[in-house]
Amino acid sequence: MNQDRRGINTICTHAGELEDKEYKGSVSPLYMGSSYAFEEVDIKRYPRYFNTPNQEALCEKIAALEHAGSALIFGSGMAAISTALMAFLQAGDHIVLQQTLYGGTYNFVVTQLEKYGISYSFTEGWQAEDFERELRPNTKVIYIETPSNPLLTITDMTAVAKLAQKHDLVSMIDNTFASPVNQNPIDFGIDVVIHSATKYMGGHSDICAGTVACSTAYRDQIWQTAICFGGSLSDYTVWLLERSIKTMGVRVKAQNENAQKLAEFLVEKDEVDEVYYPGLPTHPSHALAKAQMNGFGGMLSFELKEGLDASEFMKCLRLIKPSMSLAGVESTMLLPVKTSHALMSAEDRAKQGIKDGLIRFSVGIEETEDLIIDIEQALKQVKSKTVLT
Numbered sequence: 001m002n003q004d005r006r007g008i009n010t011i012c013t014h015a016g017e018l019e020d021k022e023y024k025g026s027v028s029p030l031y032m033g034s035s036y037a038f039e040e041v042d043i044k045r046y047p048r049y050f051n052t053p054n055q056e057a058l059c060e061k062i063a064a065l066e067h068a069g070s071a072l073i074f075g076s077g078m079a080a081i082s083t084a085l086m087a088f089l090q091a092g093d094h095i096v097l098q099q100t101l102y103g104g105t106y107n108f109v110v111t112q113l114e115k116y117g118i119s120y121s122f123t124e125g126w127q128a129e130d131f132e133r134e135l136r137p138n139t140k141v142i143y144i145e146t147p148s149n150p151l152l153t154i155t156d157m158t159a160v161a162k163l164a165q166k167h168d169l170v171s172m173i174d175n176t177f178a179s180p181v182n183q184n185p186i187d188f189g190i191d192v193v194i195h196s197a198t199k200y201m202g203g204h205s206d207i208c209a210g211t212v213a214c215s216t217a218y219r220d221q222i223w224q225t226a227i228c229f230g231g232s233l234s235d236y237t238v239w240l241l242e243r244s245i246k247t248m249g250v251r252v253k254a255q256n257e258n259a260q261k262l263a264e265f266l267v268e269k270d271e272v273d274e275v276y277y278p279g280l281p282t283h284p285s286h287a288l289a290k291a292q293m294n295g296f297g298g299m300l301s302f303e304l305k306e307g308l309d310a311s312e313f314m315k316c317l318r319l320i321k322p323s324m325s326l327a328g329v330e331s332t333m334l335l336p337v338k339t340s341h342a343l344m345s346a347e348d349r350a351k352q353g354i355k356d357g358l359i360r361f362s363v364g365i366e367e368t369e370d371l372i373i374d375i376e377q378a379l380k381q382v383k384s385k386t387v388l389t
């Protein structure tokens with residue numbers, strides 16, 4: 001277990017810093033070498049071995065952030081997810097995954113696993129009993145996402161971790177939506193914590209990366225697979241990611257605060273039907289979220305009243321950008337039915353409760369009042385247009 005129990009902002013800023021011994025610069029020096037002398041060193045350093053100086057230093061920060069023994073950094077969230085899964089699965093094995101899964105992970109599972117002889121099941125719901133129902137004698141991995149995309153469901157991590165321990169399974173979580181600032185699953189017994197660092201860790205919509213945090217024994221197992229798949233991140237981007245994470249605590253706390261205020265504002269609007277945010281006392285798992293999260297996060301979703309066109313509403317926004325990705329310092333919105341969940345059948349979407357008018361909102365760090373003004377004016381416009389037609 002990583003012993004760095006300093007506060008989140010201190011870890012973000014200082015954990016795993018590389019000292020500039022030569023010039024005493026105040027930031028980690030960047031070592032871009034792809035070739036290192038092998039004499040008198042017992043490890044062969046090489047970018048695809050995940051062990052250059054900058055990679056190792058950033059891994060220390062990631063491990064500290066997630067209270068893990070070790071970490072690995074990848075070229076994307078999907079490289080981290082696919083490598084971690086393949087490290088623990090082989091022909092004849094079975095995996096149970098949460099039904100409300102990130103689209104890329106879902107695609108990986110349904111298009112890749114079968115050809116390796118690995119079978120899979122998706123849960124009906126998102127609690128431990130839903131996972132238990134899908135277990136088979138050859139199940140090896142349980143995979144969860146909490147809060148989930150786009151409806152922000154909350155899964156009880158302790159219950160899932162206990163289930164995994166009871167059956168000797170590896171439990172994995174995609175912790176991207178929460179970020180390490182708001183949720184540390186290892187404290188609740190989850191084995192492997194994965195992030196798309198493209199999101200809150202990067203935070204400025206300009207880096208694509210992924211991370212895995214876990215025990216050193218599990219890290220070594222994932223490492224073996226990682227070296228074969230080769231999904232490492234360039235040292236320059238590793239260095240940029242270190243810089244980004246320095247402000248992650250400050251950014252995410254501001255996003256938590258903004259999201260809470262905006263959720264409360266949206267609940268009060270006549271034009272809005274439903275608001276999904278774990279920080280609202282009316283969220284069905286509010287108490288659970290409070291128990292296992294340090295903050296409720298910067299992601300929320302809402303539905304416009306029947307008859308109000310969500311696409312039209314999005315077109316009327318002036319400050320908030322329509323955008324595919326999430327977790328940047330800038331506020332963005334998207335329609336899951338047109339983007340992240342477009343490939344899913346209407347029937348499957350209905351099963352998951354994703355309505356056509358659902359809007360996913362990634363709340364940024366702008367002044368709350370400016371975001372409210374933007375939403376107010378867009379609602380007003382879409383309402384007047386609806387009356388006219």
Ligand SMILES: *Cc1c(COP(=O)(O)O)cnc(C)c1O
Nearest residue numbers: 076077078102174176196198209
């Ligand atoms: C974006 C995302 C991923 C995939 O990450 P990439 O960096 O795009 O490969 C995985 N899980 C979640 C929840 C995400 O939002």
